[in-house]
Amino acid sequence: MTRILGIEGTAWCASAALHDTATDETYIESEAYEPESGGIHPREAAEHMREAIPDVVGTVREHAGDDIDAVAFSRGPGLGPCLRIVATAARALSLRLDVPLVGVNHMVAHLEIGRHTSGFDSPVCLNASGANAHLLGYRNGRYRVLGETMDTGVGNAIDKFTRHLGWSHPGGPKVEECARAGEYVDLPYVVKGMDFSFSGIMSAAKHAVDDGVPVEDVCFSLQENVFAMLAEVSERALSLTGADELVLGGGVGQNTRLRSMLAEMCEARGADFHAPEPRFLRDNAGMIAVLGARMYEAGDTIAVAESAVDPDFRPDEVEVTWDAGGDVAVTRAETGEIRGAEAVVRLGERVEKSRVGKGYRHPALDERLRRERTRSEARLTSLARREGVPTPVVYDVDDHESRLVFERVGDADLVAELTEARVRDVGRHLAACHAAGFVHGDPTPRNVRVASAASEPPNGERRSRERVTRETGASDRDATRESDDRTYLIDFGLGYHTEHVEDYAMDLHVFEGSLAGTSDDATALAAAFEDAYAAAGDPEVVAQLREIESRGRYQ
Ligand SMILES: C[C@@H](O)[C@H](NC(=O)OP(=O)(O)OC[C@H]1O[C@@H](n2cnc3c(N)ncnc32)[C@H](O)[C@@H]1O)C(=O)O
C-alpha cells in the first residue's frame, strides 16, 4: 500500500496528483499555461509554474492529508526553468514531510501509465507528445528507443503549422476540428525504417495554405499523413519485435483519428491496442505519481543532493528498477505465409510478396505508397545485385497489384542469427549500396536473410571462412562469392537514390536502432557493423551518424 504525491511541470501543465496503490485511484489537479500569442515561451511557462505549482500541490495535499509515503517529480526532459521550479517544490515537500524523493522520467511516465491502465505485459509503446515522438520497447533492463522523430516532436510540428495560420496554442485540437470538413491533397510522407521526420510535410503544408489550398483540406491531409506515418512505424515495431500489444501515450494521443488508425492497424494484425483516458495522455501529474509509486516500491529513490533536473533526459537512460514485464523481441516461426509490417509474403519455392491495402490509410495515400514502394523494391533489389550485394532475383513485378515474385533466399532472418560476422556483412553491403548512390531505407534484422545456424553443416563454410579471415587478416569480401552462406539484403521498398551523407547515415542509424530492440549485445554488434562499414565505405558517413545521435530531441 503506497500513497505517492506526484508533481509535473515540464512545459505547459502545472499539475499535482495523489496515487494510492491500495485503491488504484489517482486524484489529479492541473492548471494549464495558455500563451497569449505564439507558442510556449520558456520564461512565461516558468512564471506559470512558479504561480500554479503551489496551488495544485496545496489542493492535492488537502485531499491527501499528511499520509504520503514519497514525493515524485518530473526530472526531465523539459524546459530547464520549469523543471527547476518543480524540483525545488518537490525537494521542499519531501524535506517537510520527511519522506523520500523519487525522480521520474516524463517520457517513461507517458508510456508506463498506459501499461498500468492496460495491464499489458510487454507492449510496444508509441509516445506521441508535444516535444517528442518515439517508439519504445522494454528489453534487458531499459526501455529501448526503436524509432523516433528525426526533427521535431509531433505535437510541436502541428503547433508550428497552426502558428503559421495565426491560430492560438495548442494547435492540435484545432487541426482535428478543422480536418472534419477536409478532403485529401498530396503531401510528403517520410519514414525511414522506424524513424520518421516531419519537417518536409510541415513546410509543404504551410506552402499549400499560402498557395490557396483550402485550409481544411491541408489539415485533413496533414493528419492523414502524419498519423499514418506513426501507425506504419508502430506496425513495423510490432513486426520487428514480435510483440502483440501496443500502448499509446502523450498529448497527441487524444486525437481521435490517430487512435482509430492505431486501433485499426492493430486489429488487422491481431494485436491488442490500448490508449489511456485523455486525462492520462496529456501532461499530468497522475502518470508521475503512478510511476513514482512503482519506483518507490522498488527502492528507487534519490537523495536531495543528487536530484538535479535533466532537460535532455532520454527514456533509454533510465535504469528500470520496477517490474516492466517481459522483454520484447521473440523469434517468429516461419510458416507458409508471413504477415510482415506492410506485406503478406507467401513462401513457396519462390517468394510472392503482396503489399496489401492498409485500411487505416486514406485510399489515395495507400495506393501511392504501395505502388511507389513496389517499384522501388524491384528496381533497387536488382541494382544492389549488380553492385555485388547478395539479394534475391526478381522474377516478376506487377505494380498494378503491388505484387513481386522473388527467388527464395536464406531460411531465417537475422533476428535468429545475430552474430558479429553477420552484422559485418550488413555493414559492407550497405556501404556498397551507398557507394552506388542509393539507400536501403529500412535495414533491420528482419530485412536480412541468412542460412540459419541450425541448418548449417557442423563444420560449415561460414565458420571456416571466419577463421581464415581472422588468421590472414584478409577482407571479408570473398564471402559474397560463397553461394550457400550469403547474407542477403531484402525489402528495398523504402529505398531511394540520394547523394546525401545524412541519408546514408540514417541507414546506419536505423540498423543500429533495430539492434537495440532485438539483441542484448547491441553495443558490440553495432561496433562491428560500423567497423565493417567504415572499412568498406566512407568514414564520413559514420561521423554523420555520431552527429545524428547527438541531436537533442527537445526543441
Ligand atoms: C517534455 C514534455 O514537456 C512534453 N509534453 C508535452 O508536449 O505535452 P503533451 O500534453 O504530452 O502534448 C501536448 C501536445 O498535444 C497536442 N494535442 C493535444 N490535443 C490534441 C489533439 N486532439 N490532436 C492533436 N494534437 C493534440 C498539442 O497540440 C500539443 O502539441 C512531451 O511529453 O514531449
Ligand SMILES: [Fe+2]
Ligand atoms: Fe508530455
